[in-house]
Amino acid sequence: MNIPGPLSQKPRLAVYKFSSCDGCQLQILELEDELLELAGEIEIAYFLEARRQALPGPYDIGLVEGSISTPAEERLIRQARKDCKVLVSIGACATAGGIQALRNWADIDEYKKRIYPRPEWVATLDVASPIAGYVYIDFELRGCPVNKRQLVEVLSALLAQRRPHLPTYSLCIECKRAGIPCVMVARKTPCLGPITQAGCGALCPKFNRGCYGCFGPAETPNIGALGRFFQEERNVSRPAMVRMLRSFNGYLEPFKTSSDDYEQCIQP
Amino acid sequence: MSNASNPETRVIEVHNLARVEGEGSLHLKIQGNRITDIRFGIFEPPRFFEAFLRGRSFEEVPDITARICGICPVAYQMSSCTAIEAAMNVRVDGQLRSLRRLLYCGEWIESHVLHMFFLHLPDFLGYESAISMAADHKDLVVGALRLKKAGNEIVRLLGGREVHPINVRVGGFHRVPDRGELDALAEELNACRNFAIDAIRFLATLNYPDLEMDYDCVALRHPKEVAMLDGAIATSRGLEIPISQFPDHFEEVQVPHSTALHGRLRNGGTYLVGPLARLNLNWDLYPPAIKKLADEIKFTVPCRNQFKSILARGFETLYALDHALELINAYEPPSEPAVEINVREGVGHGCTEAPRGILYHRYEIGADGLVKSATIVPPTAQNQPQIEADLAAYTPRLLSLPSEEMTLRCEHLIRNYDPCISCATHFLKVTVDRLDSSEAGKALGAPSTNGSL
Numbered sequence: 001m002n003i004p005g006p007l008s009q010k011p012r013l014a015v016y017k018f019s020s021c022d023g024c025q026l027q028i029l030e031l032e033d034e035l036l037e038l039a040g041e042i043e044i045a046y047f048l049e050a051r052r053q054a055l056p057g058p059y060d061i062g063l064v065e066g067s068i069s070t071p072a073e074e075r076l077i078r079q080a081r082k083d084c085k086v087l088v089s090i091g092a093c094a095t096a097g098g099i100q101a102l103r104n105w106a107d108i109d110e111y112k113k114r115i116y117p118r119p120e121w122v123a124t125l126d127v128a129s130p131i132a133g134y135v136y137i138d139f140e141l142r143g144c145p146v147n148k149r150q151l152v153e154v155l156s157a158l159l160a161q162r163r164p165h166l167p168t169y170s171l172c173i174e175c176k177r178a179g180i181p182c183v184m185v186a187r188k189t190p191c192l193g194p195i196t197q198a199g200c201g202a203l204c205p206k207f208n209r210g211c212y213g214c215f216g217p218a219e220t221p222n223i224g225a226l227g228r229f230f231q232e233e234r235n236v237s238r239p240a241m242v243r244m245l246r247s248f249n250g251y252l253e254p255f256k257t258s259s260d261d262y263e264q265c266i267q268p
Numbered sequence: 269m270s271n272a273s274n275p276e277t278r279v280i281e282v283h284n285l286a287r288v289e290g291e292g293s294l295h296l297k298i299q300g301n302r303i304t305d306i307r308f309g310i311f312e313p314p315r316f317f318e319a320f321l322r323g324r325s326f327e328e329v330p331d332i333t334a335r336i337c338g339i340c341p342v343a344y345q346m347s348s349c350t351a352i353e354a355a356m357n358v359r360v361d362g363q364l365r366s367l368r369r370l371l372y373c374g375e376w377i378e379s380h381v382l383h384m385f386f387l388h389l390p391d392f393l394g395y396e397s398a399i400s401m402a403a404d405h406k407d408l409v410v411g412a413l414r415l416k417k418a419g420n421e422i423v424r425l426l427g428g429r430e431v432h433p434i435n436v437r438v439g440g441f442h443r444v445p446d447r448g449e450l451d452a453l454a455e456e457l458n459a460c461r462n463f464a465i466d467a468i469r470f471l472a473t474l475n476y477p478d479l480e481m482d483y484d485c486v487a488l489r490h491p492k493e494v495a496m497l498d499g500a501i502a503t504s505r506g507l508e509i510p511i512s513q514f515p516d517h518f519e520e521v522q523v524p525h526s527t528a529l530h531g532r533l534r535n536g537g538t539y540l541v542g543p544l545a546r547l548n549l550n551w552d553l554y555p556p557a558i559k560k561l562a563d564e565i566k567f568t569v570p571c572r573n574q575f576k577s578i579l580a581r582g583f584e585t586l587y588a589l590d591h592a593l594e595l596i597n598a599y600e601p602p603s604e605p606a607v608e609i610n611v612r613e614g615v616g617h618g619c620t621e622a623p624r625g626i627l628y629h630r631y632e633i634g635a636d637g638l639v640k641s642a643t644i645v646p647p648t649a650q651n652q653p654q655i656e657a658d659l660a661a662y663t664p665r666l667l668s669l670p671s672e673e674m675t676l677r678c679e680h681l682i683r684n685y686d687p688c689i690s691c692a693t694h695f696l697k698v699t700v701d702r703l704d705s706s707e708a709g710k711a712l713g714a715p716s717t718n719g720s721l
Contacts, residue, residue, distance in 0.1 A: 022339055023335075050287065124314065145432055200429070204428075204434050212331060
């Protein structure tokens with residue numbers, strides 16, 4: 001992350017929502033113990049879900065939830081970039097396109113016809129894209145949803161003008177540190193932990209299930225090796241492999257290309 | 269200042285309605301002293317869940333549908349699971365069913381408390397947000413945050429995290445808690461009870477506009493308990509049908525001003541779902557202590573005033589607290605965390621009580637366990653026509669008010685519904701058209717970035 005120049009004395013925060021479920025901005029309101037303190041440190045200038053008062057820009061920090069999937073959203077994100085000194089995308093929709101990016105592999109007109117009797121009334125872009133596809137982003141916080149502790153870390157770092165301390169290594173490291181028995185070894189459960197970025201606290205293995213990739217690809221993941229192991233040792237079919245890679249972060253590389261390779265039988 | 273006696277057509281526009289979940293708009297057109305057009309629109313970008321669920325494995329469905337809504341993911345998981353279990357001819361009973369109810373209690377509490385104190389109450393007390401409200405009502409806001417946290421603790425313990433829980437699966441859970449974990453939870457829930465009761469007493473002292481509507485209430489009804497997960501779909505006009513007959517009696521229609529389909533009864537009528545509808549239909553099943561509290565504050569059932577939905581949420585929150593404590597008391601860890609599923613071809617319907625009302629799911633599953641078709645009818649889509657009907661009844665009383673005040677009152681009415689527009693598809697914009705007014709096109713505090721939505 002670029003360290004931003006000095007922020008205002010009481011930095012002004014804007015929270016934007018694009019195509020999403022609201023869950024990541026809700027994480028701000030889920031900070032039950034810190035919310036009032038946060039409101040003391042930062043001026044919450046624009047956050048429609050929380051307050052009616054909406055102060056005009058410019059803002060010091062913009063948090064962006066959601067993917068860009070309509071022409072109106074494209075116009076709005078360009079304005080948001082102009083209005084914010086630092087722009088941070090939060091959550092899988094904003095950093096990867098989110099679950100709705102599954103439509104990027106489909107015929108959007110067929111989708112519209114399937115759901116709406118009058119598809120011509122519904123305006124959409126051809127693909128649902130991460131924010132960085134449209135504007136420069138200063139920092140990306142992963143997760144579906146984001147981890148609220150990580151969100152506090154990013155805000156604290158911005159206020160202190162330092163880099164956030166956030167892991168980019170795989171979930172396995174987080175899982176081992178927590179002393180959780182490996183579900184892939186002990187339970188023979190397929191787990192995306194080796195290729196998924198840490199950050200959730202190894203929740204799924206803690207609950208006896210395999211990781212399903214909420215935090216997207218870890219740095220330099222060896223997807224091919226995990227895929228071979230899944231297919232040879234864990235009875236995971238090729239189509240199932242495609243589905244595992246194509247979920248909340250499926251449109252983010254290298255999950256995207258790997259899923260295409262499995263689908264087209266290029267990846268062994 | 270607008271002139272209410274002016275016979276011309278008037279336009280007032282507000283671009284963003286705040287303190288709701290998602291993106292929507294309201295358009296009002298006033299000609300002289302007549303409201304000629306009301307459109308409660310939803311601008312939430314469509315995300316096409318029902319389309320991309322096709323071809324996914326039945327096991328992935330609760331994880332995917334949770335992402336429809338970050339505020340009520342448990343509801344989506346529960347409706348998905350019960351629908352798919354119906355398709356697979358599996359019943360989830362005993363302690364597993366109890367744990368699901370406990371999880372749902374957690375979501376009712378956190379979602380209701382968020383709405384009551386952070387989204388809705390500022391309208392009654394004249395604040396723009398709970399953040400401003402906290403300056404004058406710190407104890408109330410702090411108490412509400414603690415209560416909300418207690419609800420979230422339930423979801424965190426059973427689900428792993430409060431937004432998009434990871435522990436729910438078709439057939440039950442991945443892991444079930446031991447007794448000790450639940451006992452710690454019970455302590456905190458008990459500690460929040462008095463606040464919940466005092467909060468209801470406080471809410472009873474608010475000024476409620478006297479808008480009474482002849483609602484056709486629709487909710488789940490279970491013979492023995494306040495329905496959450498199962499039962500029959502009942503209406504206040506006397507209809508009682510199995511969940512599988514939902515599509516025969518209810519339909520969704522598309523209107524040009526909304527990306528959410530509108531729910532209607534097939535005979536053409538609007539209907540009400542959510543806390544007030546549930547209370548009206550299930551009040552006989554409420555515990556005596558809560559009924560006594562209702563008597564004390566002179567809350568009578570049936571209640572036909574949606575402004576009082578804040579009280580209905582209060583009673584449901586108290587019920588959820590007490591019921592959670594009951595469930596914890598009676599808990600014995602089940603031998604298996606989930607019922608085994610034998611995949612078979614089939615169609616299943618599920619309907620559960622999301623915080624905002626009934627949430628209906630239907631899935632057709634193939635012999636390979638993959639979804640062939642999916643239908644999801646969220647509560648806010650069902651309430652959307654009723655919101656318009658309420659506005660039509662309410663706005664004629666507001667014509668003499670200045671535009672800004674009128675807009676605020678309309679927003680308040682919309683927030684009665686705790687509209688979750690993320691669910692219904694999602695941003696609420698209020699537009700009031702008064703074509704004579706100098707205030708035409710004026711945005712209420714909208715930043716430049718939102719003018720284009």
